[in-house]
Amino acid sequence: MVIKTSDAKPMTPRMDKLERARLEAHAKVFKALAHPTRLFIVDQLSQTERCVCELTEMVGADMSTVSRHLAVLQSAGVVASEKRGSQVYYQLHMPCVLGFVKCVEGVLQAAVKEQMELASPRPKRAERKR
Amino acid sequence: MVIKTSDAKPMTPRMDKLERARLEAHAKVFKALAHPTRLFIVDQLSQTERCVCELTEMVGADMSTVSRHLAVLQSAGVVASEKRGSQVYYQLHMPCVLGFVKCVEGVLQAAVKEQMELASPRPKRAERKR
């Protein structure tokens, strides 16, 4: 699979134009997930599909705002929508997101623990309750 | 594990303040990964650690720009740094990112295929080789 464009050069890999296009496509997915409200929506949709009005109530923002968040997620392929009557139902379309969220959760908790250890290096007997 | 804060209300879950703080922490990680250059850096660091100057050459941007990208990644806990002499080496600190990147890759390819099928609905005999 490796294609050498030139011989006998021990040069480091570069971020060329093609690679950049690929990375931009990936970044679009991360960007779509890079907002607390959208993560909340993904979390909810992992349990069951929801219409915009339900999500709007749960999020507690303007419906137009929620609709735009959903559009971002859909454009990135994270969710899919289905119109049913006068309502539009959204479903999670990229379940592997959940695995990564779980991983991030773990990393964050590890970071918190690390932070606490740094803050109080010798917790003689027991740490304060908070 | 389920804690009911109030009784006898069949209400939908809300994005309360606490939940929002948790989601914001998660979003920070996604935000850190939501840029092609930073994804490139993560990709490179998954193979071996690199100093800023190496990454700068590979990325092809100003060193200050690359340094800032690295700071974003580090602040999110995605990478870690180690000063050695006058150089700073960065390493991947969140390997599970790679799994998700692979998953995104798969989803993107599926989307591309879907797109192609929409473009040419009846590939009579066999699809073009690529």
Next chain:
DNA sequence: TGGTGATTTGGCTATATTGCCAACCGTATC
């Protein structure tokens, strides 16, 4: 101690994102 290379940070401009309101569109109901 002065100088050099590696890295980070301040400052600035350009661009992108977010959120609301208002206006618009499609569907159901009367």
Next chain:
DNA sequence: GATACGGTTGGCAATATAGCCAAATCACCA
């Protein structure tokens, strides 16, 4: 058809992000 409801889109202001240059640090070496 008129009205109401659910949803999307245009427009705008506030904020955040990205990139570069220049200046400040830091480690090493003469």
